[in-house]
Amino acid sequence: MTPMELLPPTDTMYRALLNRDASFEGIFFVGVRTTGIFCRPTCPAKKPARENVDFFPTPSEALHGGYRPCLRCAPMDPEKRAPALIERLRAEVEKAPGGRLTDKELAALSIDPSTARRQFMRHYGMTFQAYHRARRMGLALREVRRGGRVDEAQNGSGFDSASGFREAFTRVFGDAPTATKERGCMYAERIETPLGTMVAVADDEG
Numbered sequence: 001m002t003p004m005e006l007l008p009p010t011d012t013m014y015r016a017l018l019n020r021d022a023s024f025e026g027i028f029f030v031g032v033r034t035t036g037i038f039c040r041p042t043c044p045a046k047k048p049a050r051e052n053v054d055f056f057p058t059p060s061e062a063l064h065g066g067y068r069p070c071l072r073c074a075p076m077d078p079e080k081r082a083p084a085l086i087e088r089l090r091a092e093v094e095k096a097p098g099g100r101l102t103d104k105e106l107a108a109l110s111i112d113p114s115t116a117r118r119q120f121m122r123h124y125g126m127t128f129q130a131y132h133r134a135r136r137m138g139l140a141l142r143e144v145r146r147g148g149r150v151d152e153a154q155n156g157s158g159f160d161s162a163s164g165f166r167e168a169f170t171r172v173f174g175d176a177p178t179a180t181k182e183r184g185c186m187y188a189e190r191i192e193t194p195l196g197t198m199v200a201v202a203d204d205e206g
Contacts, residue, residue, distance in 0.1 A: 007027075007028055007055055007057055008024075008027065008028065010055065013027075013028050013030070013041070013055050014050055014053065016028075016041050017030055017041050017043075017047060017053070018047055020041065020042045020043070020044070021041060021042070022041075022042050024041040024042075025040060025041065025042060027041070028041060028055050028056065028057060029041075029055070029056045029057075029058070029059055029061075029062050029075050030043075030048075030053050030054070030055055030056075031053065031054040031055075031056060031062050031065055031066075031067040032048045032052060032053060032067075033048075033052045033053065033054065034048060034052050035048075036066065036067055036068060037067060037068055037069070037070045038056065038059070038062035038063075038065075038067035038068070038069060038070065038075055039070040039072075039073050039075055040070075040073040040074075040075045042073065043070055043072060043073035043075075044072060044073070045070065045072055045073070054067075059075055059076045059124075060126070060134060062075070063131070063134040063135055063138050064134050064137060064138045064141070065138055065141070065142075066138035066139050066141055066142035067138065068094060068097065068135065069090070076123075076124055077123070083119055083123065085111070085115065085116065085119055086119055086120065086123055088111075089101075089111070089116055089120070089128055090131075092109070093131070093132055093135055097135050097136065097139060098136055098139055098140075098157045099136075100132070100136075101128075101132060113128075116128040117129070133168075136157040137157065137168065137169065139153075139157055140153040140154070140157040140165070140169060140177070141169075144177050150177045150178060153165075153177060154177075165177070
């Protein structure tokens with residue numbers, strides 16, 4: 001089974017979010033469409049309407065879905081607060097999430113690139129560049145699925161080359177940007193019914 005298939009039923013997760021149920025910590029993460037932020041189920045922020053949330057099994061999938069981590073509940077930080085260097089790097093990313101931060105640019109900020117890689121790997125299980133790439137590609141996916149032009153998604157995610165963008169997009173999401181745009185999204189949710197657990201599937205038009 002895929003990680004998405006292992007998630008609890010959607011109604012259960014939304015109820016856990018409303019109740020800030022700590023027993024669901026680490027089980028799922030919630031993306032809020034109106035803010036572009038993803039949170040823990042126990043986040044103290046105002047709760048979004050049901051139609052404005054997406055559920056993810058891991059922070060990495062939320063990043064690739066185009067969401068950035070919440071500053072209040074710190075969903076990527078198992079100990080709630082990341083080291084100062086990681087917080088600084090994430091803040092630099094959010095200044096221009098679709099751009100790039102090269103090793104040379106990190107050095108100009110008095111940040112040792114190898115230290116950045118080690119700290120991100122130790123804390124998140126991914127390098128800083130992998131985190132930044134996930135953020136860029138997630139934004140590109142959201143832009144394409146919203147009907148934006150592919151070349152605008154390419155430029156907005158820091159790619160100079162159309163072929164390089166197409167290759168990276170396909171490697172991450174399994175389809176070229178144009179195919180993703182033309183096909184749209186299919187959403188599947190497990191729901192509880194009097195007949196037992198069933199799967200409801202819909203496209204972007206319902």
